[in-house]
Amino acid sequence: MKIQSVKDLENIRRTYARELYYPDSIKVNIGMAMCGIANGARASYEKAVKEFSEDSRVAIRQTGCIGFCEKEPLVEIFKSGTPRIIYKNITEDKISETIQSHLENKFKKDWILGQVRDPRSLIEEDIENPLDAVTPFKEVPFIEDLPFYNRQVKIVTRNCGYIDPDSIEQYIARNGYSAFFYALNELKPDEIIKTIRESGLRGRGGGGFPAGIKWATCAKQKGERYIICNADEGNPGAYVDRSIIEGDPHSILEGMLIAALAIGSSQGFIYVRHEYPLSIKRLVTAIKAAEEYGLLGDNIGGSDFSFHIKISTGAGAYVCGESTALMASLEGKVGRPRAKYVHTVEKGFRNSPSNLNNVETYANVPAIILKGAEWYASMGTEHSKGTKLFSLVGNIKNSGLIEIPMGVSLRDIVFEIGEGVVGDKNLKAVQTGGPSGGCIPESMLDIPVDFQKLTEVGSMMGAGGMIVMNEDVCMVEIARHFLEFNKEESCGQCTPCREGIKQMLEILTAICEGNGQKNDIEHLEELGSMMQKFSLCALGTSAPSPVLTTILYFRDEYESHIKDKKCPAGVCTSRFQQRGKEKSPCQ
């Protein structure tokens, strides 16, 4: 069936919202994003299907992830008129007992994470909270009140964990594609761009360029224009885009559709990394479903607007996250960046105007169109509006994916949302921005997290990886780890990056192996500053950041490696001195 009008969309919404919120059977939602699966969710799912396939009272379904990776596999069980309970760590051995006891109203209290207060997303305020008429369970906390969740605002992740990502109907049931139809029927292209510009939305891929300005510049160009989505999330420590794609792929398609309307494009591309097989699968399914409903293709919704989306996969090159390299890779070529004196919005993919944003940026768009620029701009800080997703990982108690308004302090993120460092260790640093970012010391944790502040302290926002490091992590060795990464990922075409990284890495390796020399720190600073000034692309200009920030904040660690031949964290002494001897396995 092709959706031809808002009325068609509304009909689907009404039908499936009923199934979503007032199911006839007892619904068991199992979180099946990649981290859930790696923690045993698939085994739980298969066991549940096997054991309850005959039981007509029970319906087993898959969903995306609600972000609390530490408690995966997460399983939600509810039926119409009763509270929605989320159980934690429900592995294969626990799943049958969990469902069975729930059926018998003898809930496994110790296995409960919490109950849901309001399952609606923030673009569904036009319907009643289905749990309003339900008496909540006493003694079971509300999910929304848990420290991990109580500061979160779910705009981008509004559907993650609440819908089956492979079901376009469930996306529509949660008011999906209505922003697109509103833009198609009611807004002129420049009105869409005005809304995005006034919302203050900045690109979530790392650089933070204002999306509205980019869209406006691209829309002014002549000829065929392309809408490209960067899903090449190669930043180690970040899995923000993966979670969005695996939990709610249609939000990205809808965002791209709205961008296409605003900019005037009929062809879109999603460049997704090969290392995310499940993401690719979800996107293929989503695009096919959208085509079947006539939401992608020719004459969408009966209008004269046509838009197609093609998926292209990367093949393991971090530099392809850089816009010009990504576009070269889309053309089937080697992914080497080019100088950007001509912007990609003017000449990008196929030498034509191309608008590139990342997954998180596009997923914000439908909510902004429906709720307005003012609403979005009311969240965040002066120059960074809205929310940002972070993957809070490393030596942290509550690791997982969080979406919080810009401006929350690092300290609150680590100690309130994350509930502190795992075990009884002390916190040493928080790393943001991946191999282009820096390590922020404990003493600076009170900074509010936004684009400006992170840059001011020498780090950057990046894709949203936030790696918490305890006192056992050696800062010199971490800097070395990032440089090794950058060395392998440098495309090699410009000398400052190719040679600079190599020289810095040699110095750092020598320091870690106890062979540091007197002027090594100064040499590192000099090389780093040269690279920042003269490298061709952002990979090269930001590659020294992990080294320069650790020198700035942890100079004493460098000095004790060099002068005293000691690693204060005990990492280098035990590992790198041995590794220097080139021991191969089984010898």
Place this chain on the structure above:
Amino acid sequence: METAESTAIDYKELDEIIEKEFDLDKENLIMMLQAIQDRYTYLPEAALYYLSAKINVPMSQIYGVATFYSTFSLQPRGRNIISTCRGTACHVRGAETIREKLENMLCLSEGETTPDNRFTMETVRCVGGCSLGPMVKINDEMYGNLSSDDQLKKILDKYK
């Protein structure tokens, strides 16, 4: 053990990939190479020459692409590819130790294949399972929270 020389190429099958699946379109080169590698575990030279003529892209450019992107291999690989994650979150949670354990269990260094073709050892730069580090990816399956030899042995036993 299979060698680069002994690989027999099925050109009909290649045509399926190049023509049917990817429309002879040069822009799909990377995905064509992925499909060829999925079929043969690596990129056989003969297949690349054939592809070059078919889509009219010089061999130099195909070789450039095949060596630029880290997932491509010009050498035959084992039936199962073990990729230990070297992302930062895994790194601070002991990925290096897991890599050493696996290397010792299988007597393999990075890039090597067991004599029986069962495993090839590789590393990957972050698979996005950072909350479960250290992670290991075997083919398309992900394993997280790894620590003990026993646990690793049980996982390896699943792959023949």
